[in-house]
Amino acid sequence: MSLVRTEVAGVPAVHLPTTGGTCSGGLVFRVGWADETLAVRGLTHVVGHLALAALPPGEVHHHLDVLANHTVLRADGTFEEVSRFVTEVCATLRDLPAQHLDTEKSVLSAETVHDRPVGGRTQQLRYGARGYGLSAYPELGLSEVDPDLVRLWATETFTRDNVVVWFRGPGSPETIPLPLPDGMRQPLPPVPEPLADTPAFFVSPESDVLLVTAVVPRSAAAVLLAELLDTALDASLRERTGYCTRAGAQYDVRDGEDATVVVRAHCVPGRRAEAVGELVDQLARLRWAPVDSAALTTARTAVLRRRGEVDHVVAAARDLLLSRHPREDGPVEDDERALSAVGSRDVAAAAEAFHASALAQVPEMGLAWAGWHEALLAASGGDAEGVPEVRADRVTVRHGGLTAAVRFDAVSAMVAFDDGGRWLVGEDGTEIRVEPGAQSLAADAVERIDAAVDVARVVHRPARDEDDRPPPPPEVAAAAAAAERPSPLAARLLGRLRPRRPEA
Amino acid sequence: MRPMDASVPAPQGDLAEIFPELGVLRAHARDGDLEAVLELLEVLRARDVVDHTVAVLVLARAEDPDGTLGQALEEHDDDPTVRVLAAARGLTLGDSTARVTAEASLVRRCAEDPGNPTAWYLRLVAARDARLPAGEALRRHDRLQAAASDHVPGRRVLLECLRPRGGGSWEGVLDAATSASEHAPDGSDAHALLAATYLAAWLAQGPDRSIASLRVPGVIDDIERAATRFAAAPCPSRYGWVAAHTDFAVLLGLAGRRASSAGHFRALGAAVDARTWSSVHEHHADLLTIREFALAEGRRR
Numbered sequence: 091m092s093l094v095r096t097e098v099a100g101v102p103a104v105h106l107p108t109t110g111g112t113c114s115g116g117l118v119f120r121v122g123w124a125d126e127t128l129a130v131r132g133l134t135h136v137v138g139h140l141a142l143a144a145l146p147p148g149e150v151h152h153h154l155d156v157l158a159n160h161t162v163l164r165a166d167g168t169f170e171e172v173s174r175f176v177t178e179v180c181a182t183l184r185d186l187p188a189q190h191l192d193t194e195k196s197v198l199s200a201e202t203v204h205d206r207p208v209g210g211r212t213q214q215l216r217y218g219a220r221g222y223g224l225s226a227y228p229e230l231g232l233s234e235v236d237p238d239l240v241r242l243w244a245t246e247t248f249t250r251d252n253v254v255v256w257f258r259g260p261g262s263p264e265t266i267p268l269p270l271p272d273g274m275r276q277p278l279p280p281v282p283e284p285l286a287d288t289p290a291f292f293v294s295p296e297s298d299v300l301l302v303t304a305v306v307p308r309s310a311a312a313v314l315l316a317e318l319l320d321t322a323l324d325a326s327l328r329e330r331t332g333y334c335t336r337a338g339a340q341y342d343v344r345d346g347e348d349a350t351v352v353v354r355a356h357c358v359p360g361r362r363a364e365a366v367g368e369l370v371d372q373l374a375r376l377r378w379a380p381v382d383s384a385a386l387t388t389a390r391t392a393v394l395r396r397r398g399e400v401d402h403v404v405a406a407a408r409d410l411l412l413s414r415h416p417r418e419d420g421p422v423e424d425d426e427r428a429l430s431a432v433g434s435r436d437v438a439a440a441a442e443a444f445h446a447s448a449l450a451q452v453p454e455m456g457l458a459w460a461g462w463h464e465a466l467l468a469a470s471g472g473d474a475e476g477v478p479e480v481r482a483d484r485v486t487v488r489h490g491g492l493t494a495a496v497r498f499d500a501v502s503a504m505v506a507f508d509d510g511g512r513w514l515v516g517e518d519g520t521e522i523r524v525e526p527g528a529q530s531l532a533a534d535a536v537e538r539i540d541a542a543v544d545v546a547r548v549v550h551r552p553a554r555d556e557d558d559r560p561p562p563p564p565e566v567a568a569a570a571a572a573a574e575r576p577s578p579l580a581a582r583l584l585g586r587l588r589p590r591r592p593e594a
Numbered sequence: 595m596r597p598m599d600a601s602v603p604a605p606q607g608d609l610a611e612i613f614p615e616l617g618v619l620r621a622h623a624r625d626g627d628l629e630a631v632l633e634l635l636e637v638l639r640a641r642d643v644v645d646h647t648v649a650v651l652v653l654a655r656a657e658d659p660d661g662t663l664g665q666a667l668e669e670h671d672d673d674p675t676v677r678v679l680a681a682a683r684g685l686t687l688g689d690s691t692a693r694v695t696a697e698a699s700l701v702r703r704c705a706e707d708p709g710n711p712t713a714w715y716l717r718l719v720a721a722r723d724a725r726l727p728a729g730e731a732l733r734r735h736d737r738l739q740a741a742a743s744d745h746v747p748g749r750r751v752l753l754e755c756l757r758p759r760g761g762g763s764w765e766g767v768l769d770a771a772t773s774a775s776e777h778a779p780d781g782s783d784a785h786a787l788l789a790a791t792y793l794a795a796w797l798a799q800g801p802d803r804s805i806a807s808l809r810v811p812g813v814i815d816d817i818e819r820a821a822t823r824f825a826a827a828p829c830p831s832r833y834g835w836v837a838a839h840t841d842f843a844v845l846l847g848l849a850g851r852r853a854s855s856a857g858h859f860r861a862l863g864a865a866v867d868a869r870t871w872s873s874v875h876e877h878h879a880d881l882l883t884i885r886e887f888a889l890a891e892g893r894r895r
Contacts, residue, residue, distance in 0.1 A: 331733075364730055370701060375705040379706050460694075460701060
């Protein structure tokens with residue numbers, strides 16, 4: 091059966107009717123982690139958890155997925171159960187249960203430890219410390235999330251003007267009550283100009299991960315490219331050579347027009363150079379060697395087998411929110427006819443687009459030999475490399491002959507430790523660490539930074555153990571030994587910051 | 595240096611002068627006649643893939659004073675063999691930008707035709723020249739071996755990649771050379787890799803090196819054994835044969851095994867491998883004496 095575009099209580103909806111069986115349904119909101127700032131990274135996730143926290147336990151199987159620019163709520167059960175879930179979630183979003191906030195934050199803090207962001211530092215380099223670049227960062231802002239903030243965010247983004255209802259199964263969802271507040275459709279996260287000089291790479295010797303991301307136009311050919319890459323890399327990097335313990339590729343829709351293809355491999359220590367070389371050759375094969383029809387058929391079959399009906403409906407709902415109107419068959423990527431029409435030349439063209447915008451993190455060797463450009467990484471400094479200088483509109487630090495700067499009006503987040511340390515992250519990804527205990531700073535440096543940075547961008551952290559702090563230089567250590575009491579500056583800072591700290 | 599016997603030909607290190615078909619090939623290239631070049635290369639490829647690689651190297655080093663060859667290569671870059679040829683010239687004669695362009699072109703060729711030994715051989719050369727880690731050189735050599743299991747010029751380049759300057763060790767190179775010799779059939783020029791490696795390790799000791807350090811009996815006995823196996827059957831590579839005999843002639847000559855050395859010089863006739871021969875220019879006087887004796891002896895037979 092085909093997808094049906096409809097409305098539920100005046101809200102756009104997509105419905106895949108079936109003649110029987112269980113029902114799946116839910117809501118897709120046009121908000122995700124890429125809409126947050128780094129200082130409140132995790133806020134959407136908290137709201138989503140709270141929306142489900144008030145549901146009676148065990149009544150219906152439900153699930154939450156917070157993605158870059160949309161959030162999916164899903165339930166599986168009978169038509170009545172799913173309908174009730176949708177209505178109850180909407181009602182909860184109007185009045186979030188703040189009493190569950192600390193519990194949910196604890197749960198998410200534990201989850202974030204195990205989360206491995208897709209795209210990693212390549213996304214930081216492509217987008218900075220905002221928008222889609224936030225995938226490179228943990229849910230840093232969980233500690234800052236308070237009841238006021240979650241209500242404000244829910245009121246702003248979890249509204250009837252920013253949602254699409256989705257349904258798969260028998261029954262007519264049109265009559266389901268949706269007690270959501272009015273609002274407005276949220277603009278998509280900002281996308282900066284594409285990087286110049288791609289394909290590009292940077293070497294990250296501290297990691298065994300080999301990562302390549304590329305932004306390509308959304309297409310069935312790009313879906314098959316990712317599938318073919320996934321198969322080829324698993325076979326060539328893991329199975330045949332043992333260069334890697336894991337290797338694969340995936341296709342992620344970014345917005346209405348573009349998708350991100352991510353290649354990720356975990357290199358065996360000692361085989362890192364071979365893995366990099368083999369990856370280049372595998373990418374080249376998809377660019378230059380015709381893919382035979384049997385491989386295309388296998389890839390197409392794998393994509394279609396993996397794509398369930400629910401994924402299909404949710405993707406259609408997502409596309410409505412991304413201002414891309416799905417056809418009757420659904421989104422462009424997993425349309426069976428579109429996949430069947432992809433030929434060898436289409437895959438080669440998609441591989442060419444991948445190559446043209448590729449950004450790679452490699453553990454060794456680099457890719458200059460293959461003609462890739464060396465990427466200019468966002469500068470960082472402030473540890474042993476140099477002493478930060480606080481100016482009227484920015485903090486700067488000299489590092490390796492270059493000057494890194496974070497402008498106060500472009501701070502993505504500032505981590506403020508109770509021991510006086512300040513870690514500033516600029517929107518472009520530049521990081522500067524200000525450590526009064528370890529650097530010979532001006533006496534009022536931290537005070538001036540605190541006065542200049544927007545409080546909404548500040549993430550508070552308790553004082554670190556001595557072992558976690560950078561060691562003081564000799565002259566500072568001598569002065570500290572002479573003074574037994576906290577400095578007046580530190581006392582003033584603590585007094586100012588403590589009221590804003592969330593309750594333990 | 596004492597005057598040379600006029601009846602003994604001067605050492606000839608130019609393969610295009612030694613082998614007529616390579617001379618013809620180079621003449622066609624200098625004329626910009628790529629059709630004839632490609633045709634002859636195909637004949638050589640059909641005969642032996644290693645000889646094809648050597649022929650491409652001869653063309654890579656060919657002088658092109660009026661740019662005729664360069665222009666012809668540009669005009670026919672839709673032909674995969676022409677692209678390999680252009681890449682070989684970029685690697686051999688070009689600057690760093692040309693070498694990167696050459697490698698990119700070779701990556702493409704290896705993708706289009708993973709079983710192309712010459713393209714993989716040139717990628718090994720590129721890895722050596724770019725000083726890529728030994729692991730990557732080994733990977734490329736694995737791919738070369740999959741395409742042509744007895745590509746001795748490729749193994750020579752691999753051994754260069756495994757040297758200490760690439761992060762390896764002379765012990766590792768010697769192990770690899772010994773292994774290659776042990777596993778090679780009689781007649782294979784792979785037997786000469788042991789001699790080439792000892793010679794390279796000795797030269798790497800710098801100007802203070804002692805000739806006595808080459809004359810370790812156990813080592814030289816190993817080289818003699820390898821030389822015997824090399825001579826035990828016809829060499830499968832028409833061109834690799836020159837490098838192998840030169841390695842043995844030079845090393846055994848420097849090590850004081852003059853009779854053995856003379857046998858290899860006699861087999862070579864006028865020919866020598868230019869690279870090996872020039873690497874021992876400080877010892878040419880002594881080696882030329884052996885060579886003259888050998889060639890004069892050969893004429894008497």
